[in-house]
Amino acid sequence: MTMPGLIRSTTCYLGLMTVLTGLVYPLAVTAVAQSAFPRQANGSPVVLDGAVIGSELIGQSFTGPGYFHPRPSAAGADGYDAMASGGSNLGVTTQSANQTITTRLQAVRIPGTRVPIDLVTASGSGLDPHLSPEAALYQAGRVAAARQLRRERVEQLVRDHVEGPTAGLLGAPRVNVLRLNLALDAQTAD
Numbered sequence: 001m002t003m004p005g006l007i008r009s010t011t012c013y014l015g016l017m018t019v020l021t022g023l024v025y026p027l028a029v030t031a032v033a034q035s036a037f038p039r040q041a042n043g044s045p046v047v048l049d050g051a052v053i054g055s056e057l058i059g060q061s062f063t064g065p066g067y068f069h070p071r072p073s074a075a076g077a078d079g080y081d082a083m084a085s086g087g088s089n090l091g092v093t094t095q096s097a098n099q100t101i102t103t104r105l106q107a108v109r110i111p112g113t114r115v116p117i118d119l120v121t122a123s124g125s126g127l128d129p130h131l132s133p134e135a136a137l138y139q140a141g142r143v144a145a146a147r148q149l150r151r152e153r154v155e156q157l158v159r160d161h162v163e164g165p166t167a168g169l170l171g172a173p174r175v176n177v178l179r180l181n182l183a184l185d186a187q188t189a190d
Contacts, residue, residue, distance in 0.1 A: 046178055054178045059129040062181055066146035068139050068158075070177040071118050072104055074126030085125050113138070130174035133162045147188050157183060 001009075033041035044056040054060050059070045059080045073080050090097035104120040116135035122128075136158045144154040161180045165171045 046182070048182065053182075055129070056176055056178065057129060058127045060178060062177065064146070065142055067181050067184070068131070068136055068143060068175075068177050069108075069119075071128050071131060071135075072120065072122045074122035080127055085127050108138075110138070110141070129176055129178060130163075131177055133158060133173055133175055136161075136175045136177075136180065143184065147184070149188065153187075154184070157187065 030041075039045075040057075043058075045052045046054045046056055059073060061073070061080060062069055070080075090100075092098075101120050105115055108119050109115055116132055116138050118132050118135045119138065137155055140154045140158060141151055143149075144151040147154070158175060158180065161175050161183060162173050163176065164173055
């Protein structure tokens with residue numbers, strides 16, 4: 001094959017693969033996702049009174065004492081910014097990581113108790129919307145006191161919102177913090 005022929009066939013192959021992998025494949029995947037899983041493909045929005053208030057897939061900050069607080073975010077100063085997704089990349093032996101965890105421990109520690117790890121460490125994405133049931137139950141006393149509810153009632157609300165492993169096999173039991181706080185608001189509005 002001559003040099004011009006080689007350049008022509010290589011250029012044609014590059015153009016074909018660019019169209020297939022850069023245009024046809026992404027459009028096909030998007031079309032399948034939009035038709036088979038439209039809610040998830042659009043970010044699993046949580047809608048209240050006709051307005052989108054969050055996502056089941058991306059954590060958001062709740063700081064008031066009457067709310068369950070999510071896992072700490074590693075997604076920058078803005079908290080749960082999906083554009084800044086990613087872990088902190090700090091190793092467990094770094095001074096910075098230890099200082100961060102110590103500060104978080106001091107903020108959530110209840111004397112005489114063991115603090116669940118997910119209340120002081122960020123997830124790999126930095127945007128995890130879930131807590132372990134233990135971490136949610138750990139906060140029940142604070143939330144109950146702030147809302148002037150019986151602790152048992154708040155603990156039952158947590159247990160009612162525990163999601164099992166995906167497909168019964170993948171992952172651990174978890175609680176979606178946004179859904180739990182919305183249920184808490186609905187219950188205290190009565």
